[in-house]
Amino acid sequence: MATLFRAPAARAMKSLDKSLFFKVLPTSAALVSQNTLLSRYRKALEKSEELIQVEKFSPIAPHPDPEAAKAGKKCLVLKPSVDPASPETWSSVLRKGSEDGEVEIIPYQADFDYTYWRYLDIMKSILPEELHDEIPSGFNTAGHVAHLNLREQYLPYKEVIGQIIIDKNPAVKTVINKIDDVGTANEFRTFNYEVLAGADDLVVEVTEADCVFKFDYSRVYWNSKLSNEHQRLIDIFKPGEVVADVMAGIGPFAVPAGKKGVFVWANDKNPESYKYLETAIVRNKVSEFVRPFNHDGHSFIRDAADSVLEASKRKEHAVIKPPKPSRKAPPPKSPPSNILIPVPPTISHFVMNLPASALEFLHNFRGLYFGNEELFAPHTKTQLPLVHAHCFAPKLNDDTTYAEILERIEKEIGVALQHGDGEKEGQCSIIEVRDVAPNKRMFCASFRLPAKVAFAPRV
Ligand SMILES: C[S@@+](CC[C@H](N)C(=O)[O-])C[C@H]1O[C@@H](n2cnc3c(N)ncnc32)[C@H](O)[C@@H]1O
Incomplete structure (x- = not known):
């Protein structure tokens, strides 16, 4: 039975002839x-x-x-x-x-006919047998765009592959292939691409964590595979706290966090990211909580701490309209008043998702709260901020990988941390976020900023 239902062989087809699949x-x-x-x-x-x-x-x-x-x-x-x-x-x-x-x-x-066969059936009938093991599948998508990173041996079939992906995935209208290495060549983590099938239209709309983002996929960074990591950190943030998102992109941490009542100082150096971040803030109605910035992350780290403190001193706050009373409820004696949520004086979390180099930004935390010791425990109940820095590291055994990451952090902040519970001063949790390449994983190192670093004189 199985062989009867194999798609007809159409070996080495370089442009798609659907009639051969009858x-x-x-x-x-x-x-x-x-x-x-x-x-x-x-x-x-x-x-x-x-x-x-x-x-x-x-x-x-x-x-x-x-x-x-x-x-x-x-x-x-x-x-x-x-x-x-x-x-x-x-x-x-x-x-x-x-x-x-x-x-x-x-x-x-x-x-x-062609409409009956699945993507893999068709690919297997087209590609020579030696290419069957790693048929491109599980590609990244952003809205209507499927984003491939084809290995060299599949390039002769790239147009056919693109067309079949469109035919077999109703949501996909454009298929592109990346043609350079993200991260090494380009500071803003965008990429050069060629269109394999469909229209050259990369303005996409995606929904993540109930927030809608519209952006040009060729001009800003977006990766749907990070949605779990975005959610993991958003779940840690508490309403009313301040988060500084140093490399915010178009806001996949910042906008959903704002929606749950977390203040976010959201920054990205790419002017295009900043533009789409502004749009996402308005579209998702989080302007009361999320403020966009377009600075270099190096200077933004201390500037954010200073600007949050100033905003708090100026008694800035978010204004929340009271919920509309239900029609069944008796009319209130006086009209319900707005709820004012004050900006607190200190930042609770820093997020730094630029894995290729975020650890190299950590020296900027020296002196973050120099002269402001009284804002923190033991003078108040407030703890120093948690820093969540993403990084890449090779696939070694866990202990070697952890040691290597901790060494890079120590080099920047001048304090040695132990692998453990990132909430506790002197320790650092290291979470594996995802597999990036055969010998490359993405991690998130989280640690509470040591007092010795936060209160050191600024240089
Ligand atoms: C890997 S992306 C992450 C974006 C977003 N946080 C996310 O999770 O999708 C890294 C971002 O860092 C930005 N970036 C690169 N260099 C920067 C710098 N020196 N300062 C601030 N942002 C920077 C890039 O433009 C890009 O949007």
């Missing part, structure tokens, strides 16, 4: 005397395992006689093992049905 399967069908009997026979033939059951193929087909088909008559397509000429190949269901005059078994041709 395949006829000679088999049999049960003509049922009345359509009202169809459902009963369908169930019985499923049970006797004679009904054809192939993914995406309906076993209920129009009657092969065009006149009867016009009158709405249908038949049930059976497996090729049922031979119309040999009743000994029939189950008792078919034999009894035939004796009762309810069923007639006839030869039948089942047609399978």
